Amino acid sequence: MLLYQLRLALKSIRRNPVLSTVMVLGIALGIAVSMSFVSAYYIISGDPIPHKSDKLFYVQLDSWNPDNPFSDDDPTEPPNQLTYMDAMALMESDIPTYHTAMYKTVMVIHPPNDSVQPTQEEIRMCFSDFFSLFDVPFDYGGPWDSAADEGPEPVIVLSAETNDELFGGENSVGRTLRLEDQEFKVIGVLAPWHPTPKYYDPHNGSFDFAEPVFMPIHWAREMQVVNSGNTSGWKPYDNSYEGKLQSEAVWVQFWAQLDTQEQEERYAQFLTGYAEEQRAAGRFQRPNNHRLRDVNAWLEFWGVVDPSQRAMVIIALLFLLVCAVNLIGILLGKFLSRASEVGVRRALGASRMWIFSLHLVECALIGIAGSVIGLALSLAGVSYIQRLFGVQLDNPLDMTMLSVGIGLSLLAALVAGIYPAWRICRIAPGMHLKTQ
Amino acid sequence: MEFGPIFRSLFQNRARTWLIVLEIGLTLAVVVNCLVLIRDQQAQIGRSTGMDEQNLIAVTSVPFDPAFQEEGYSVASYEQDLREIEAMPGVRSVTSILQFPLSGSGSATGRRIAGSEDQRTTVPYFLMGPDAIDTLGVELVQGRTFEPGDFPDLHDDDEEQAEEEEDTDHVTNILVTQYTADKFFPDGDALGKQIEGNNNNVDTIVGIVRLMHNSWPLGPDPENLMIHPSHPVNNRQTRYLVRTEPGRFDEVFVALEPKLREVEEGRIVTVRSLSEMKGNYYSSFTSMNQLLGWISVLLVAVTGLGIVGMTSFSVTQRTRHIGTRRALGATRGDIVRWFLVENWIMTGIGIAVGVALTFGLNYMLASMGGVPQIQPPILLVSILVMWLMGLLAALIPALRGSLVQPVIATRSV
Amino acid sequence: MLTMQDVRKVYRTEHVETHALSHFSIAVNEGEFVSVMGPSGSGKTTFLNIAGLLDAFDEGTYTLDGVDVSRLSDREMSKVRNEKIGFIFQTFNLIPDLNVFDNVDVPLRYRGLGAASRKQAIEEALATVGLSARYKHYPSQLSGGQQQRVAIARALVGQPKLILADEPTGNLDSAMASEIMDLLEKINSSGATVVMVTHDPELANRASRQIHLLDGKLIDLAQERPAPLYDPSPAGQAV
Numbered sequence A: 001m002l003l004y005q006l007r008l009a010l011k012s013i014r015r016n017p018v019l020s021t022v023m024v025l026g027i028a029l030g031i032a033v034s035m036s037f038v039s040a041y042y043i044i045s046g047d048p049i050p051h052k053s054d055k056l057f058y059v060q061l062d063s064w065n066p067d068n069p070f071s072d073d074d075p076t077e078p079p080n081q082l083t084y085m086d087a088m089a090l091m092e093s094d095i096p097t098y099h100t101a102m103y104k105t106v107m108v109i110h111p112p113n114d115s116v117q118p119t120q121e122e123i124r125m126c127f128s129d130f131f132s133l134f135d136v137p138f139d140y141g142g143p144w145d146s147a148a149d150e151g152p153e154p155v156i157v158l159s160a161e162t163n164d165e166l167f168g169g170e171n172s173v174g175r176t177l178r179l180e181d182q183e184f185k186v187i188g189v190l191a192p193w194h195p196t197p198k199y200y201d202p203h204n205g206s207f208d209f210a211e212p213v214f215m216p217i218h219w220a221r222e223m224q225v226v227n228s229g230n231t232s233g234w235k236p237y238d239n240s241y242e243g244k245l246q247s248e249a250v251w252v253q254f255w256a257q258l259d260t261q262e263q264e265e266r267y268a269q270f271l272t273g274y275a276e277e278q279r280a281a282g283r284f285q286r287p288n289n290h291r292l293r294d295v296n297a298w299l300e301f302w303g304v305v306d307p308s309q310r311a312m313v314i315i316a317l318l319f320l321l322v323c324a325v326n327l328i329g330i331l332l333g334k335f336l337s338r339a340s341e342v343g344v345r346r347a348l349g350a351s352r353m354w355i356f357s358l359h360l361v362e363c364a365l366i367g368i369a370g371s372v373i374g375l376a377l378s379l380a381g382v383s384y385i386q387r388l389f390g391v392q393l394d395n396p397l398d399m400t401m402l403s404v405g406i407g408l409s410l411l412a413a414l415v416a417g418i419y420p421a422w423r424i425c426r427i428a429p430g431m432h433l434k435t436q
Numbered sequence B: 001m002e003f004g005p006i007f008r009s010l011f012q013n014r015a016r017t018w019l020i021v022l023e024i025g026l027t028l029a030v031v032v033n034c035l036v037l038i039r040d041q042q043a044q045i046g047r048s049t050g051m052d053e054q055n056l057i058a059v060t061s062v063p064f065d066p067a068f069q070e071e072g073y074s075v076a077s078y079e080q081d082l083r084e085i086e087a088m089p090g091v092r093s094v095t096s097i098l099q100f101p102l103s104g105s106g107s108a109t110g111r112r113i114a115g116s117e118d119q120r121t122t123v124p125y126f127l128m129g130p131d132a133i134d135t136l137g138v139e140l141v142q143g144r145t146f147e148p149g150d151f152p153d154l155h156d157d158d159e160e161q162a163e164e165e166e167d168t169d170h171v172t173n174i175l176v177t178q179y180t181a182d183k184f185f186p187d188g189d190a191l192g193k194q195i196e197g198n199n200n201n202v203d204t205i206v207g208i209v210r211l212m213h214n215s216w217p218l219g220p221d222p223e224n225l226m227i228h229p230s231h232p233v234n235n236r237q238t239r240y241l242v243r244t245e246p247g248r249f250d251e252v253f254v255a256l257e258p259k260l261r262e263v264e265e266g267r268i269v270t271v272r273s274l275s276e277m278k279g280n281y282y283s284s285f286t287s288m289n290q291l292l293g294w295i296s297v298l299l300v301a302v303t304g305l306g307i308v309g310m311t312s313f314s315v316t317q318r319t320r321h322i323g324t325r326r327a328l329g330a331t332r333g334d335i336v337r338w339f340l341v342e343n344w345i346m347t348g349i350g351i352a353v354g355v356a357l358t359f360g361l362n363y364m365l366a367s368m369g370g371v372p373q374i375q376p377p378i379l380l381v382s383i384l385v386m387w388l389m390g391l392l393a394a395l396i397p398a399l400r401g402s403l404v405q406p407v408i409a410t411r412s413v
Numbered sequence C: 001m002l003t004m005q006d007v008r009k010v011y012r013t014e015h016v017e018t019h020a021l022s023h024f025s026i027a028v029n030e031g032e033f034v035s036v037m038g039p040s041g042s043g044k045t046t047f048l049n050i051a052g053l054l055d056a057f058d059e060g061t062y063t064l065d066g067v068d069v070s071r072l073s074d075r076e077m078s079k080v081r082n083e084k085i086g087f088i089f090q091t092f093n094l095i096p097d098l099n100v101f102d103n104v105d106v107p108l109r110y111r112g113l114g115a116a117s118r119k120q121a122i123e124e125a126l127a128t129v130g131l132s133a134r135y136k137h138y139p140s141q142l143s144g145g146q147q148q149r150v151a152i153a154r155a156l157v158g159q160p161k162l163i164l165a166d167e168p169t170g171n172l173d174s175a176m177a178s179e180i181m182d183l184l185e186k187i188n189s190s191g192a193t194v195v196m197v198t199h200d201p202e203l204a205n206r207a208s209r210q211i212h213l214l215d216g217k218l219i220d221l222a223q224e225r226p227a228p229l230y231d232p233s234p235a236g237q238a239v
Helices: A002-015 A017-045 A084-090 A129-133 A146-150 A160-167 A218-223 A241-245 A261-280 A295-302 A307-337 A339-347 A352-389 A399-425 B003-010 B014-046 B073-087 B132-136 B158-162 B178-184 B249-263 B274-281 B283-317 B319-327 B332-367 B376-402 B406-410 C044-051 C074-084 C100-109 C115-128 C144-156 C174-189 C234-238
Strands: A056-060 A098-110 A119-126 A138-141 A155-158 A176-179 A182-190 A213-216 A253-257 A291-294 B056-063 B091-096 B107-113 B121-128 B140-143 B171-177 B194-196 B202-209 B226-229 B238-244 B267-273 C002-012 C017-028 C033-037 C059-064 C085-088 C162-166 C193-197 C209-214 C217-220
Touching (some): A017 A352, A017 B283, A056 A295, A098 A129, A182 A218, A307 B332, A339 A399, B014 B332, B056 B073, B056 B249, B171 B178, B267 B274, B319 B332, C033 C044, C074 C085, C085 C144, C115 C144, C144 C162
Parallel strands (some): A155 A182, C162 C193
Antiparallel strands (some): A056 A253, A155 A213, B091 B238, B107 B121, B107 B194, B171 B226
């Protein structure tokens, strides 16, 4: 019986090829637009590292000016970065499973091929824990070991894209690369890695790509390279390089992985103890006020999600609604225009239920066609949105979104079909027999 | 026309009528809110930055030749760069600057009226070399521009000049925007007054610029800005801002990099137009506008095709009625007109519903903080477009309907 | 009133030509009540369609009310249908979306009359068919006979000179059919020419003249009294 209904429904779809196309494309567009927007939103507002986002903490200490709060907007908020002194002092703790102080800088890279002009690139200065902390995937080699954190070995890790560009994508572990005046040995090459948003350091661009080169933090001191991110200061300091390292200016980010509640509590105590120690030494003249924000709390605090992006999602969902209304309208028109045929079928013994299901089968077919085209369009839509906003996603449409998409379009088509199918199944048997 | 009967007949087909009304209403609501957003963002992009952006070129020089590390080398190279650029044909003037305007990266520091006990407020600032005002192309409304005596001596100690940020016990002659002047001195007597930073470093306001944007035009106060005289040169990177003569931008733009590399080989030279940097800064706006534009166009298209579809079926369904009307003396024009009027009425109700939905949606989105208020001209234009779209969409099936032969009326089965 | 001379109408499909009317000539005088009979496929409906300017014909001339209407434009034909002809169909053909008043109003709408005069004409027409009280009803709320009476009101509301009725009682029981015939006679007696196609010999006999069609040709009983269509054998009569 279902096969027969399928055949009839197919025939009916083929009978009005233009309008069937309009219906299928309409629902496909609705699915595509809403899916691409929702998935884009899901990505920017979602959890970038779901399996451990509640264990990674961004550390803030209040080392700021006793006379003025750090932020005019929220006087209770400590500075959003650490001083170099404090960050290095925190590295002495053995409580966290992993931890790293870090900052961004720029250096001149001299490509191995002399005919290519040197370029200036961003470098992330960090400790070896960085890679374990954020689960950074490697294609070749691996991170430097913690001994290299203190030197003297000149080692770097390259991103996949940089390795493609400089070494044509081959295993470059062991090769050397000159940055500024220093030769570095490549010790690891990352697999493509695009944390979105760039949660570990959303300063100066929450959706920027990860840096192309990672380097042990002590080399910056060796090479006298200052940071290129935000620096905020309140107390004048000696303008030399060492002067900045010893200053009260904040410009270093700090992350710690605390796996257990107990670790978290001990670490909080450690921070309080550190603040009191510093206060005794004449620094930290503001009340104790440290923050341990996990990844999601940190992103929310940064306000990575713009309200207008939320507005876009609502607009995209309304788009789907219009497409559904559109579908209901056309289906209703289509079904009612063959009332006489249904009248004959009813006169010949078709039950109301049969007529109803016949028409729902037709809607389902339209829904399936719409979802297939819609999903293809969604992929195009997501990549269009990525290109438009310069965002690179490792996994733009995952299985959940895929199944949600298929389910959504089928549901939309079926729901849209219920009213028209109900209307048509109530046609009296034999009606329209005389007058048509 | 026969509004009465058409009206009554519409409500015999309630479901179809209301679906079209709802679809038109929702479409109008979404399109108007998209357009309001687009319009608002375009207005922000299009507002004046105070500068002669069209003719400004931003040049960054990053030295890698070890020679730059030598005493005095950077400064000598810097002075030579300024001279050489100035002498290029088509260049009106050139200055140095620590961070570019409209770029999203810049510096800010705390200031208060000198000698007061006020809380310091944050003021973004630029460190700029000689010829700053003429190069930016901003309008000086009071006081004077920088004079050679305002600048620290370039041949002192390199490092200190470059990062001359919070020097102690030092009086600097600075320029501020009208906005910043009014912020500290609301009575309009800012000229000659002093403001101070953290460690008694005092600035005297010697000139006021009518309007200029800082590094963050999308920030809360884009016009809040002071300009400090400086030679922002160091051995890591130096930035220049070049203003070309009108009409000679392209010529200068391509000549700059070869020229600077000719002056000094061992460095990376990056040349970008200020318009491009502005475009990058506003890129999320432009991207979003593109998306919103597509949504609006697609939505109107879907609704238009939907109306074509619904009207087509309604024509098919009414073939016999059309035949009867023709038999009773209706001309083809009468039939077309019937369908068009019917459609106009539905579109009209749809628009009325849509206007209510538009304001409802706007209120909802505005309460989320994302959307500005509705401007009546946008609403009116959208209404007009919807009406025309409805008319066009109904025209195709209506013309088809008018081809029904009157003889249909006498055909049985 | 109505004169056709050597009218020919051929329906063509890919393989077959069907001569619906050939060398068909007829003259109907003003004030006549003519009934047209004939078996299925004899050309009755084709004749009525051509007479009502619903369909074009291939050869011959057709003069209606002293005007040659053989080769009019679509627009001119619409005008003639609207002003000179009133149609009554077997299946009523009321417009289901419109109520009784609006249905009767349809032909007047195409005439560009003022609201007041239209209203008066509609009320008179509805009074003639005895449905004044039901002007707000929709067709689906009326019985078959009532629907046909609305259709008659619609046909006569424009005071046409010629009423064309295509089996007006075909879908009605005999009591209602008789009522409809009374109405048609009343309209005829007030001056309109009526041409009615019917299957029913009894109803046909109530007309002032009966004509028969067979294979697209006219057999006018009033003038020729041709041989009966069936064999009136004595045996048959004896039954």
